[in-house]
Amino acid sequence: MKIVHTLKELRQAFEPVQARVLVPTMGNLHEGHLRLIDTARRHGQQVVASIFVNRLQFAPNEDFDRYPRTLERDCELLAGRGCDLVFAPTEGELYPLPQSYKVHPDPVLANILEAHFRPGFFTGVCTVVMKLLGCVQPDVAVFGQKDYQQWRIIERMVHQFALPTRIVGEPTCRADDGLALSSRNGYLSPPERAQAIELYAQLRAIAQAVQTAPAGRLDMQALEHKATMALQTNGWQVDYITLRRRMDLLPPTPDESILGQSVVLAAARLGATRLIDNLEV
Numbered sequence: 001m002k003i004v005h006t007l008k009e010l011r012q013a014f015e016p017v018q019a020r021v022l023v024p025t026m027g028n029l030h031e032g033h034l035r036l037i038d039t040a041r042r043h044g045q046q047v048v049a050s051i052f053v054n055r056l057q058f059a060p061n062e063d064f065d066r067y068p069r070t071l072e073r074d075c076e077l078l079a080g081r082g083c084d085l086v087f088a089p090t091e092g093e094l095y096p097l098p099q100s101y102k103v104h105p106d107p108v109l110a111n112i113l114e115a116h117f118r119p120g121f122f123t124g125v126c127t128v129v130m131k132l133l134g135c136v137q138p139d140v141a142v143f144g145q146k147d148y149q150q151w152r153i154i155e156r157m158v159h160q161f162a163l164p165t166r167i168v169g170e171p172t173c174r175a176d177d178g179l180a181l182s183s184r185n186g187y188l189s190p191p192e193r194a195q196a197i198e199l200y201a202q203l204r205a206i207a208q209a210v211q212t213a214p215a216g217r218l219d220m221q222a223l224e225h226k227a228t229m230a231l232q233t234n235g236w237q238v239d240y241i242t243l244r245r246r247m248d249l250l251p252p253t254p255d256e257s258i259l260g261q262s263v264v265l266a267a268a269r270l271g272a273t274r275l276i277d278n279l280e281v
Helices: 008-012 031-043 071-080 119-137 148-160 181-189 189-193 195-212 220-233
Strands: 002-004 020-025 047-051 085-087 138-143 166-170 236-245 262-270 273-280
Touching: 002 008, 008 085, 008 119, 020 031, 020 119, 031 071, 031 138, 031 166, 047 071, 047 119, 071 085, 071 273, 085 119, 119 148, 119 236, 138 148, 148 166, 148 262, 181 273, 195 220, 195 236, 195 262, 195 273, 220 236
Parallel strands: 002 085, 020 047, 020 138, 047 085, 138 166
Antiparallel strands: 236 262, 262 273
16 A cells, blocks of 8 residues: 655556546544445555545634544554555645635535534535545545535535546444444543434434424424434434435425435534434435
């Protein structure tokens, strides 16, 4: 496996393959990231992982400075999983000038849910992903579905700009007890880690209610309120827990079929750690 830090080195490391696949990451890798590498391997001959903590997607009060940088360990994990090339640029390499040109995603999809709590987040994500796609020029890029709204926004961005990259979503990777794997799980104290599984439990409760409710008898507001109160009682600060259409993340209309077409999404803080999760219904 090659490790490169500059665009010149990156382009020199490209191989004449039928399909190059990109897995963008911010490092501090876990099994969920490595599953993305496994999926990438099935979609192409040269697997490229990028490792870059992107300042543009962090708000001033967020954890940019303390976000774990674990490049040596990350590269060992990637090599063990069959990654071919790691692109780990410095901030000065990827942003040699202040990034005044930015990608502002469709507000219908990008100004809801996460955007209410992380203003500017998706502009930062789309800008760095657009830049990485330009640097790597992959035929396929693999994203985790844990960040469901991000995945959908990237899909739409690539489609609207007619980029020659196919976006593949990888299902959420979970611990044995159901907690969605996340780099930020490392911030949880042992008691918080034990409590963290409750977020997924509430998603499953809503999904089960949707699947078993008689036609026309589903009260989503009541279900969302019940789940919110259950979390708050156990010390969570809930940003949202809501049922949305998969295709555009808007609330389903009362008369439309939602089974097989919907997703329950949630974001909540446990102590100082903000966790997100989702479950398709």
